[in-house]
Amino acid sequence: MRAARGLVRVVSLLAIALAVSVAGLAGQRAAEASSAASNGSPGADGAGAPAGSDAGGAKRKSHKPNSKKSGPKSKASPDTKITRGKSTHLARQKPARAQASTINENVTLTPFPSHAGAAKKALAQNRRDQLNDAERVARGPAQAERWQTVLFHLRDLDARADSEGCFWRLVSYYRLGQIERARSLRQACELGSKDAAVIEAEDEQAERLQPAGTLADTGSAPVGNLGPYTGDPPAKVDR
Numbered sequence: 491m492r493a494a495r496g497l498v499r500v501v502s503l504l505a506i507a508l509a510v511s512v513a514g515l516a517g518q519r520a521a522e523a524s525s526a527a528s529n530g531s532p533g534a535d536g537a538g539a540p541a542g543s544d545a546g547g548a549k550r551k552s553h554k555p556n557s558k559k560s561g562p563k564s565k566a567s568p569d570t571k572i573t574r575g576k577s578t579h580l581a582r583q584k585p586a587r588a589q590a591s592t593i594n595e596n597v598t599l600t601p602f603p604s605h606a607g608a609a610k611k612a613l614a615q616n617r618r619d620q621l622n623d624a625e626r627v628a629r630g631p632a633q634a635e636r637w638q639t640v641l642f643h644l645r646d647l648d649a650r651a652d653s654e655g656c657f658w659r660l661v662s663y664y665r666l667g668q669i670e671r672a673r674s675l676r677q678a679c680e681l682g683s684k685d686a687a688v689i690e691a692e693d694e695q696a697e698r699l700q701p702a703g704t705l706a707d708t709g710s711a712p713v714g715n716l717g718p719y720t721g722d723p724p725a726k727v728d729r
Contacts, residue, residue, distance in 0.1 A: 614729050620647060624658045628719040636716060637662040650678040657685050657724035664692040665719075667700065667712025685724045 624643040627633055640662045647655035656679035663672035676689060699713045 617647065617652075617729060620644065621654050621658070624655075625719075625723060628658065628661065630718060633718070636718070637665045637714075649675060650680075652729075653680055653682070653685070653727055654724045657681065657689070660689050661692055661719060664689075664696040665715045665717075667696060667714040669693065669696050669700070669712070672696075682725050684722070688721050688724075691721075 620643050624640045627636060627639045627643065630636070633639065640658055644655050644659055644662075649656055649659055656675065660672050660676055660679070663669075663675065672693070676693075681689065695715065699715060701710065701713070
């Protein structure tokens with residue numbers, strides 16, 4: 491009987507101890523749940539912890555922008571560049587327009603103005619050399635394409651203002667049978683009486699060589715006089 495009572499007492503003590511242990515465990519879990527909820531841990535609504543918290547619940551410090559760093563340097567906009575380019579271009583155009591409005595068109599240019607005398611002498615000598623070459627070919631005993639070569643030597647001389655050059659051109663055209671061309675040029679030349687008589691004789695001779703009723707510059711090919719020139723030279727005019 492006593493043994494049964496002792497057993498009942500032991501069971502009762504064990505039951506009380508178990509109840510106390512279960513109650514303490516339940517209180518501990520409730521405290522942990524409350525602490526997790528206050529630190530942003532997932533609760534009953536399923537919300538997650540804030541991004542700024544770490545595993546221990548401490549908030550990370552926010553990084554502030556460094557005020558010492560300077561921003562990007564400002565650049566001029568395209569409109570500003572275009573405006574500057576236009577203003578510079580207009581500034582260059584204004585002096586050019588002003589200068590153009592003051593140009594005197596009635597100006598005689600002299601080659602090598604610092605040595606005008608020497609330049610004039612050189613041009614005169616060059617003209618004389620061309621005339622001498624033309625006469626040498628015209629009088630040469632054997633010369634292929636004689637009168638075409640004479641015209642070549644006279645290519646840089648004024649056909650109308652230079653009387654000597656005009657003389658040798660007229661002789662060349664008449665000797666080639668180009669009568670109409672020679673007569674057209676003859677009207678613009680200023681020849682002395684002696685030179686005019688020589689040219690008139692060349693005109694008559696060239697016309698006699700052509701077929702009857704045919705002009706040299708039209709119809710059939712003109713008949714030329716390819717022999718050397720044996721007449722008097724033109725009057726020399728120095729320039």
